[in-house]
Amino acid sequence: MDFPLEPRQGRLSILAGRVTRRVASLSATVSSYSLPRFGSLAFVIVAGAVVYGVILGGHTDDVLDGVGQPLGFSIDKVTVHGNSETSEIDVLQALWQTGSTTLLSLDPTDARQTLEAMPWIDRASVSKIFPDRVDIDLDEHRPYAIWQSDRSFYVVNRLGKTIVPYVPGRFDALPVVVGEGAAKTAAGIIDDMEGFPELRARVKAYIRVGGRRWDLELKNGVLIRLPEDKPLEALAEVVKMDRQNPLLERDIAAVDMRLSDRVVVQLTEGSASRRKERLAERAKLIKRLGKDKPV
Missing domain, CATH: 1.20.5 (Single alpha-helices involved in coiled-coils or other helix-helix interfaces)
Structure with a gap:
């Protein structure tokens, strides 16, 4: 067998x-x-x-290296293509980790797997060019979003694969997605927002809720709660209302679009308190006017 x-x-x-x-x-x-x-x-x-x-x-590699070095097969030149986030020094160090010093002992498969284990490298190819050169072609992950999981932040690619921990600086312009499973499903909602550029520019974070739907947190703190079904129609309705009578700039906490037959606007605590005071004053005024009304 x-x-x-x-x-x-x-x-x-x-x-x-x-x-x-x-x-x-x-x-x-x-x-x-x-x-x-x-x-x-x-x-x-x-x-x-x-x-x-x-x-x-x-000891096979040692024997092959011992034979290859006198014959001129030592690895003297390494060319690296396609690297942006990965330094050539890091690539060389990864190559030396294979333990090979000549082309005779270098296993391209082992070298490729070693390179692809590095954070930024998605795919790698390793070619031996006799007598003394190694060509390396790299495809790196493209940063797509910043994913917040609990209190930790990571740079992820479009498929939601974690690349590296997020450090404030270069990637601050990336959209922020929050919650369990958010990284792997964010591409859909982020792509959909291309159709609403004025609203997209105001989004601070995309929050995944229950693994089923999204909330949009705006930069001014307003929360837009989207339904699980037909979220694009809900977004279009929010944009329409905001154009007709600026809604999202008001002193509100949330706009709930989850109900198909109505829009629920939640006031902030301060706004709700002020509204309650105004209603109380109005009731007093109506009561007083009622007393002053002649019989």
């Missing part, structure tokens, strides 16, 4: 086969000389034992 080999194990097995075949060929040459048959057999056994010991001991 055949068992799948790990990439490195496969390379070692191929190497072992090649070396063994060379040893066998050499033994055939040796056997053509006037040596006892026992001597040829002993030569094959000893050589095979050496090859097996090298592979079993994990």
